[in-house]
Amino acid sequence: MTSLYSQDISGIFSAACGAGGLPEAGFDAVCGEAWAALQRLRREHAEGAPLMRHAFRDEDLPAIEAAARNLSGRGSRILAIGTGGSSLGARTLCATAPARRTIFVENADPDTVARTAASDIAGSAFLAVSKSGATAETLAVFAQYWAAAADALGPAEAAARFLVVTGPQESPLRRLARRHGIEILDHEPDVVGRMAILANVGLLPAAIDGVDVRAVRAGARSVAEQALSAPAAADCPPALGAAMQVALMRERGARASILMPYADRLAEFSLWYCQLWAESLGKAGCGSMPYPALGMVDQHSQLQFWLDGPPVGVYTIVDLPPAEAPPLRFDESGLDWLDGRTLGELMAAAAQSTARILEQNGRPVRRIRLSAARVDAEAVGALAMHFMLETALAGYMLGVDPYSQPAVDAGKALMRDFLSKSGER
Amino acid sequence: MTSLYSQDISGIFSAACGAGGLPEAGFDAVCGEAWAALQRLRREHAEGAPLMRHAFRDEDLPAIEAAARNLSGRGSRILAIGTGGSSLGARTLCATAPARRTIFVENADPDTVARTAASDIAGSAFLAVSKSGATAETLAVFAQYWAAAADALGPAEAAARFLVVTGPQESPLRRLARRHGIEILDHEPDVVGRMAILANVGLLPAAIDGVDVRAVRAGARSVAEQALSAPAAADCPPALGAAMQVALMRERGARASILMPYADRLAEFSLWYCQLWAESLGKAGCGSMPYPALGMVDQHSQLQFWLDGPPVGVYTIVDLPPAEAPPLRFDESGLDWLDGRTLGELMAAAAQSTARILEQNGRPVRRIRLSAARVDAEAVGALAMHFMLETALAGYMLGVDPYSQPAVDAGKALMRDFLSKSGER
Structure with a gap:
């Protein structure tokens, strides 16, 4: 070409x-x-490294396209919960769509979540993405939307409106999804979020919005x-x-x-x-x-x-x-x-x-x-x-490892600590 | 307080x-x-400098609120044409609105302009803001929307849908507005765009979106x-x-x-x-x-x-x-x-x-x-x-003048030069 x-x-x-x-x-x-x-x-590519993997793969596309069709059919708008590598690649692709249906909720901002939850929960479907399954804001926003949807639609119909993408390891998000009966797609464990734009993380919202993922x-x-x-x-x-x-x-x-x-x-x-x-x-x-x-x-x-x-x-x-x-x-x-x-x-x-x-x-x-x-x-x-x-x-x-992000973990531990204390006021 | x-x-x-x-x-x-x-x-404030002027003024608010009501009544959405100081202050204020009706068109992107012009011109009103009245992309986008609106609604109704905010000096935008019979509000000549958030430039879209400008x-x-x-x-x-x-x-x-x-x-x-x-x-x-x-x-x-x-x-x-x-x-x-x-x-x-x-x-x-x-x-x-x-x-x-932006003018002259040549292909 x-x-x-x-x-x-x-x-x-x-x-x-x-x-x-x-x-x-x-x-x-x-x-x-x-x-x-x-x-x-x-x-590294010859040995199976993930960086260029998806460029040469198409056998995973039917499942991604089917999941997109399925979720698309469940709501006129899709609220996509996730941040960083769980949202920016998808947003990049969705920006080329003729019309956008996916709304990315990347923050735990109570104002944004309340506003989106108040309008048309019955017409919404939900996608929650977190590779670790332990991202605080994704879990928190998921819980708010789940409560609103289960309240409005009943738990069975709510479960059909949700889809979760998370790593295959045990995690809070995976356990929550399993308990509620929500379908789960695996986030490939060796693909780092910011380089997952060509994996299901990026392609699923793109397919929902009508982007030609092939x-x-x-x-x-x-x-x-x-x-x-x-x-x-x-x-x-x-x-x-x-x-x-x-x-x-x-x-x-x-x-x-x-x-x-x-x-x-x-x-x-x-x-x-x-x-x-x-x-x-x-x-x-x-x-x-x-x-x-x-x-x-x-x-x-x-x-x-x-x-x-x-x-x-x-x-x-x-x-x-x-x-x-x-x-x-x-x-x-x-x-x-x-x-x-x-x-x-x-x-x-x-x-x-x-x-x-x-x-x-x-x-x-x-x-x-x-x-x-x-x-x-x-x-x-x-x-x-x-x-x-x-x-x-x-x-x-x-001479740096481009696939890691070691410094941010210390901040997460500190946040949990502050949050625990904030409850003791 | x-x-x-x-x-x-x-x-x-x-x-x-x-x-x-x-x-x-x-x-x-x-x-x-x-x-x-x-x-x-x-x-400088005591001598009338503009930086804090609007914080202590309210006699201009009725005119701003009236212009906002008037334009609001002409369309269910407002397309606001302008960039830099002509958009970012207004966007800052509109972000606090309960619901947003103003869509900011800051770029001369043909895709964006075509998409917005194709959908619901008949339900739109238009605000064009340029202090100099000579900003290339504002003039170009104004011309595209004007052509679409005049075509769909006739020139008289189109003129009633437009409002222009520009400096009081003669300029291409002012001449165009006058010729089409479009209402013009003055951009205060001594207020620099990036510091105009509290002037009509910032407050007009905010008032349209329902923000309490007072x-x-x-x-x-x-x-x-x-x-x-x-x-x-x-x-x-x-x-x-x-x-x-x-x-x-x-x-x-x-x-x-x-x-x-x-x-x-x-x-x-x-x-x-x-x-x-x-x-x-x-x-x-x-x-x-x-x-x-x-x-x-x-x-x-x-x-x-x-x-x-x-x-x-x-x-x-x-x-x-x-x-x-x-x-x-x-x-x-x-x-x-x-x-x-x-x-x-x-x-x-x-x-x-x-x-x-x-x-x-x-x-x-x-x-x-x-x-x-x-x-x-x-x-x-x-x-x-x-x-x-x-x-x-x-x-x-x-030791720098915070109210000037001298370096960008050379780029504008060069752009006109390239643009003239692009027509000679």
Whole structure:
């Protein structure tokens, strides 16, 4: 298949962005490191590692599609309970749906839960996702919705409205689901949440919202195949991306990775990326701070700081070719530059000018352009695989384990402690 | 009136967070600078400066409320066209509404515009906001909606469905509105967009969505009054906040300001803050990178990086006291810590434990707690005034003009140039 996107890293070199950029001379060495990391990824893939597994799998899709159809038939809206890796991948995919039915309830905010529980419980179905089965807010929100649904519909009908996705080990969520007679799908135990976008965690809500989940996998597969077969790092965009990120961290002190897609349908993709990048690499003093920007919107919010504040890191601008569309018509003086153009041309010109002005101000810029004029399921699958590979490769190069998140567990223990004490007031 | 929130900066000192924090010893000096900056703000306010103007004004409210009623009566949904300072303040306020009718169209994304224009144009009314009257995406989206509405309803009825807010100077948007017979409200020329949340720009959509705009102003007034009368910087929370931010930038190299409210209703407030902080201070190498976090959600996304990645800056955790609510009931083993608690208690315990664990990992933390158990119009007005004052004071202390955004204009010229050329394909 032809490539679903192209990547241009010329804007990260000092020829484009001056002293803020990398000298071209030393880049071969870091590409060599990326190549070694890619070899490791290939070995691990051959041994069954999960990162690219779902790109080459389709035998699990009928079960996912059947579960989606079943839950879809039980309610006109789906309340999806889960957070982090249990929501952001699914949101990324659902953003490409023609119409959205799944409402993601990611927080334990009492106001949000009360509002959603008060409106149309009888027309709702529920999906609860937690790999550990012990996530406090997922359990708490599940309990509130369960109580409301069981009260309104009776326990048997309520149970038919719920579906749980959780790891196969014993857990509070699994025990609750079993006791209530709720169907359970397994979260694959070796798939980390932030990299589960292509597994049932991501695909189930997408299928509910009408996204072509086979196209998502096909898009991811095209990137994975290239990663498995490329003869050099320079022929593998995720490896080049990892090389660029690591070199800018080391040689230019890059502290941030700003992702700025010029498409509303990629706004939630930016949020998914921010978890992926932060949680995978933020270990032992490594990593850089992601930022979920959106073009053109953040030109009117963050651009002043990016251009004239202290240099913070590297910018990734994602855009797409303008679709055919009726042109805008203005016969006002002073608007001849806009007359006859389309919204898509405006977005593309904004992406191009923002990239250029960032470079002119000494900021390194990587550009990614989708091949299609629309952000579809296939393109998002490709972008997801690109950034999962880039992140894992960067982790290998930095010497951190991209698949763990050890620091957050201490906070959870502390929270339980505070919560126990809050009851003793 | 009693204070609508409290601020606790003890977590920014090395006694709480070790080497990442400030020594208490030198903090008096920077508080002295904040005090001098506050004196300047007071002088400017006495001379008519706009920053606190709307907190003490109510004679403009009847006109805003009447315009809101009028536009509300013309459509069941309101499409609000505008971006940056023309949308984020309004979104912040609308997030406290019992139900939202205003849909913010901030981007020139052809997909979004086509989707919204295709559905129910006949049931829509339109608000277009641009201070300059020359914002490319606002003009372009306005033109698309105008064409669709004029086509569906005829130009006279379409004109009655539109309202424009723009600066009093001649501009393309003003000329278009005049030619179509659309009502125009003036954007006050000396109010910068990101600080216009209390002006008609922010209040009009809020009033449309049913927010008590007088309560917004009252909340802001309580903070402004304190800023005008406090006998020392230590008695003025925004001055203390500015002192803290500036000291951490200078002495600990803080590069980021992470805002993490534990309430869904403050998620859009975080976006507004990110523009305010970035665009006001990001000049001449000054400023720090804001991040729009949301508690508890970002505990499952960013916390690993915050705890174990490189230190990036200062964390502001905003929470509220738990409301009275029916307790959660679990009789599962292993869930006794959650049994009998409420969602609000869970959120508060999460905020407390996240603050503590950040401090334990050497990260400076400021805490803000609302006095009410609900994020209402008054509380948001108070927070908005707090952060506008803190930002302006920090600008004065850093020696940058917090009311300008000079760097973004070069990008706009470049975009027009690219756009003109894109038509020559």
